[in-house]
Amino acid sequence: MNWLTILGLLPLIGSAAVFLLPREKEVLAKQLALGISSLVAVAGLAMATSFDRGVSGFQFVEKYSWIPAFGINYGLGVDGMALLLILLALILTPVVILACWNEAEGGRWSVKTFFALLLILETMMIGVFAATDIFLFYLFFEAMLIPVYFLIGGYGSGERAAAAVKFLLYSLFGGLLMLASIIGLYVVSGDQLGAATFDVSELQKLSLNNQTELLLFLGFFIAFAIKAPLWPFHTWLPDAAKAATPGTSVLLLGVLDKVGTYGMIRFCLSLFPDASKQLGPTIIVLSLISIFYGAFLAIWQSNGDIKRLISYTSISHFGFITLGIFAFTAQGQSGSILYMVNHGFSTAALFLIAGWMIARRNSSKVADFGGLQRVTPLLAWTFFIAGLSSLALPGLSSFVSEFLVLVGTFVRYPVAAVIGTLGIILAALYILIPVQRALHGPVLPGNENLKDLNLREKIAIAPVIALIIAFGFFPQVLLNVINPGAQASVAALNIEGDK
Amino acid sequence: MNLAAIIENQTEIPEAVLFFILSPIMVLSALGMLLVKKAVHSALLLAVIMIGLAIFYIANQASFLGIVQIVVYTGAVMMLFLFILMLVGVDSSDSLEETIRGQRIGAILGSLGVGFLLISLLSRADLGRPYSGLDLVNVEGNVQAIANTLFTRYVWAFEVISALLITAALGAMVLAHRERLLPRKSQRELAAERVRQNVVPVAGLPGPGTYAQHNAVDIPALLPDGTPADLSVSKVIAARGELANPSTFRMNEKKEEGQE
Amino acid sequence: MSLDYYLYLSALLFTIGAAGVLIRRNAIVVFMCIELMLNASNLAFVTFARMNGSIDGQIFAFFTMVVAACEVVVGLAIIVTIYRSRRSASVDDARLLKL
């Protein structure tokens, strides 16, 4: 049964259906989108039950010849990492639709278009994580930009058009570098394997000379570093996240950016092991800079814009993820993959709640809030829990992943791990300062009559908070899925001195 | 003796003579096209070139094309040009003054560059074998040879190009077509309008002056008071400045006075 | 005389036609210059056909003529339309490409 194709097609069909509805039927469009995305989420979970956790390779494999002249295949398949990221996308999409029920009203186009775009985006997210053919991956990687571009540029706030263009240009720039590398790989594979191919598992067999490998690696890495985003390729993120609607930001930071770190593991490490090892220390340094840089700027924003603040915290978190990836240890790798999932949920919660706060107060400045805990206790609590998850409090999901990353790094690079650990102090600052400013203190004028969460919002946020807490205590559920792939990936690097 | 024969890549002497007589005429005509002020003259010079080309086609063993060149180009296409010139107005002569800065010098340099490079490339080109001539191909006649190839190998292109031609014809019709905004006026309405407005003389335009010693189409008639009637001659003639002065044909008033 | 001379003539006529397109402003004259360029290339085709001993060159020239005819028909119709609305046949007057 072609699980992945069906999974990917469902939202696409749904989006067509939503798009064909008459313009006035806004509520119906929303309900339809919610229904379809929930159906897809259920289908995805059903698929996950038949996933074999014991093996490291691809499962649910589909492979059809697509453009035989260029050796391009329609190849799909997932390993543990891809499966979890797909599930993350599938769970977050209905949450976002429900949470952002009334977000599309201020848009340039009709409400139904917003939801249709969200569903298209869901298809792209499934595709990009499921593709096993590098060409197909590239196709989804770039095609994903289109709905996001329209979601930011058409439905955002403030300087949405500029932010959308900035996002698009950054991503395209990275994408083109990657395309060059893909073509390079294709050409080399033609020389070495006899038949040129785009199949990842075939391409792993190549043996490149050092110069070529470095260049091709950089093409991929810069594309992924922009996507992730890693310092110094990050400046599009705060602008995009600020301009986008909270729902879009959730998918952008929660899922789309994971394509960057996902790609680093799937392509950079597996296709270019030697270049990865050679440049690993440099990337570790970049990651550390990201951790601190993001944290400091988040602290700076703790008196500024709440959405920019969250996006800077994400830059810091992505620093941890890349740190774990390029530590080349089983703990670091598993921790990073787990971090991707956990960060997805905690950032989703932060962004959704921040979005509700902004919608209620009509301002995104931290200084305009104050005393929310008195007025809207539930809202304040959910924000606080999401914030605690973001600062990696033990008992919440992010802790396990952050700690695994640090332990994994410590095994190979103790100094880097020590420096990275200092980042947790800054994490406390960038969460607690805004928490104090927005939630504590006297109730500021203008906030007296804010409404607490309504039923729809409660239903939307409850599963996210529940998962944040649950995965804090039972991360092994996820780790069992992640471990085989991560261990195989690290073992394939074949680093001397490892047992 | 085959006039079109080629020996060691050289043509027969008569063909060379033909070439060296005709080609300077054609080049000069082409240069003339660039330099003459009036579009009509350009058109005529173009016709000269085309006829020259037709002759060269025939000399090059392409008799069918040569004839077609004369019929289609020099006949139909040039006629079309002239018609359009007539529509647009022969008076719209070009001033050769250049208005875009650097255009003329650029054009001359560019064209010289193109010409120089083309000729230098052509001079260096080499087929790698002696020129063969079309004697063998044209055994059954040039038209048959063309037909054999056109309707076999190039039949698809032929069909496509015919579709293109039809489309072009339709396109020209669409472009030239003007949508009627008001219902077509009946003759009666036209007549009534004409009387009411009285802009155009109801009785029709006056004819040109008719004088015995001259074809008088270019000479305005004289009104009863002796002034020339502008309406009596074609505007085109007036625009071309070819109006003759009617006063030369006036009766000698002094004589009349003297008789009285 | 070498057959190449036809080619040189063709190149010369083509060049003069190009110069005409660049220099003349009357749209009709420009068109005539384009016709000149097309015809010049036809001469080259015909000459190539003779050099190669293959009729294909003539077929090409034939097709070129048809295309040229189409182009003239449509082009002149456009000129007429433009003239109708602008009262001018100068190519410099129609510059809506730049606002």
Add this chain to the structure above:
Amino acid sequence: MNVTSQMLVFLIAIPLFSAALLLLGGRALDKVGHIIGTLASTAAFAVGVIEFLAMLGRAPENRAVTQPLFTWIEVGNFNVGATLLLDQLSVCFVLLITGVGTLIHIYSIAYMSHDKDRRRFFAYLNFFIAAMLLLVLGDSYLSLYVGWEGVGLASYLLIGFWNQKPTYATAAKKAFIANRVGDVGLSLAVMIAFVQFGSVSFSGVAEGIEAGQTSSLALNTLGLALLLAAVGKSAQFPLQAWLGDAMAGPTPVSALIHAATMVTAGVYLISRSHFVFDAASVAQLCVVIVGAITLLFGAIIGMAKDDIKKALAASTMSQIGYMILATGLGPVGYAFAMMHLLTHGFFKAGMFLGAGSVMHGMNDEVDMRKYGGLRKYMPITFATFGLGYLAIIGVPPFAGFYSKDKIIEIALDAGGAKGIILGSITLLGAAITAFYMSRVMLMTFFGAKRWEAGAHPHESPALMTIPMIVLAIGSVSAGFFFNMGDRFINFLSPIFHSGESGHGEKEHLLPPIVVSALALTAVAIGVSIAIAKYGRGKAIPAVAPSDVSLWTKVARRDLLQDEFNETLFMRPGQELTKALAVIDEKVIDGAVRGVGSITLDVASGLRKTQTGFVRSYALWITVGAVGILAAIAVMSL
């Protein structure tokens, strides 16, 4: 193993469940929230007592029990189970936490009766109990870490309980962040443990050290990392600054968290890691130094404080300094540290509750200069507070005498110059303690009335006084009870292996009786000075006099600890943040936008070529054609 080991999880689950219930239950539970919370704490205490009795029933070497719950994290060779461990050390804490905790729950019912958020308060208290129990019951450093940060969170929530007041919210944040600095140490300790021993459980690390798997450098680093953690949590020098501000929380919180239990977690951590410190001499020396400095530091601050809670907080800091110092003195020290910890838990919690009772009667006034002569109006509070006072200054036979005297004794026994220095410091500390505690006592309960208008001091209700009385009984009797026949030392000896070292037979620098005499002399001197300054007939100004010596001024400002942190960390940090913000805006994003504007400039230059004249476009085409032809010509050369 047996039934009781299967009950360990309930110790944590009961209060945790209750906390969740109270938080999720919302306003519906407002009326019964405090009862549910108190019952949950009591139930946990009951389980603790059962566990303790069951433990006493087993042979000393079989007393430790474990309860594996589930596999928490397993990646490669990194394997951490969620396993609970109850041994002699943790059972002391379990009883202290649940026992004192329950008393404070009861006390809070009355103390918080006027607060509309009482339900939330009890939820936090229960959450704290659960987290603290997890801290002491975890069998690995990582499980301990969860509880460690859990109590930090509870402390944050409780200090900031009245967070509508900005200074309180700031105090909460400060506490959390100072704790985080310590957590870095714990985090690093776990990593070092994993890398060196391949295990993060206590037993794994202990076995690894016994097997001699590692270098002394690694051990010392591990020890210092653990010390950093302990310093953060226990408000030791140099991370002590948060404790004074933490008094912003409701007084029961100060009693439970910031006196009796959480702040002593550092002592627990060091005692728990005795196998590390016993093998790491440098780290152990650092422990002693930190303890000694803090001991004096807290004591000096305590002398200058007029705020009763802050004076008590400074005293807590100082007393924990004693404990830390003791833990740094090797096997014999751990047990005495634990003993002092327990007795301190009783008398300091009792005194805090007494302070709360005073505040309760004085309209939440905390300035001792506005008290005076309260002994007649609050007899029970006076009595219980007084017993706690006698205990803390170390008057025999009260609890503090036994525990503190022992610490002074072993400090002197540390050997050589070290012993003399440490002994003098501990003795000096005892004298200062006696001075400032007498000062508190005199300013509060004796002398003339210096009340603000509208103050109507009255004795607190029974719900508040009963816990105070219970704790006072503990303050009186615990020391004697523990010390009788060295039963506490013997109880703990299987953990610390202190039995073999032969506590009694060791050669002393001074005979114990002389030490006791010295200590009592120091106390007497301290008390006399206090009486001379604040005793009968001495006028105490209602406003703190400003013409005081520089030392007093500095001590009033907590020995400039906040200024120190501000100049060294906060200001440079803020400058760095500001600079980075500018760099991000101007340099990095500037470069990106620069590329954009260069493109725009080039484009607007090229735009000039687009004249709109079709002939000039044709010219460009010609130029292009020339270019192509030229290229062909060049290539065919």
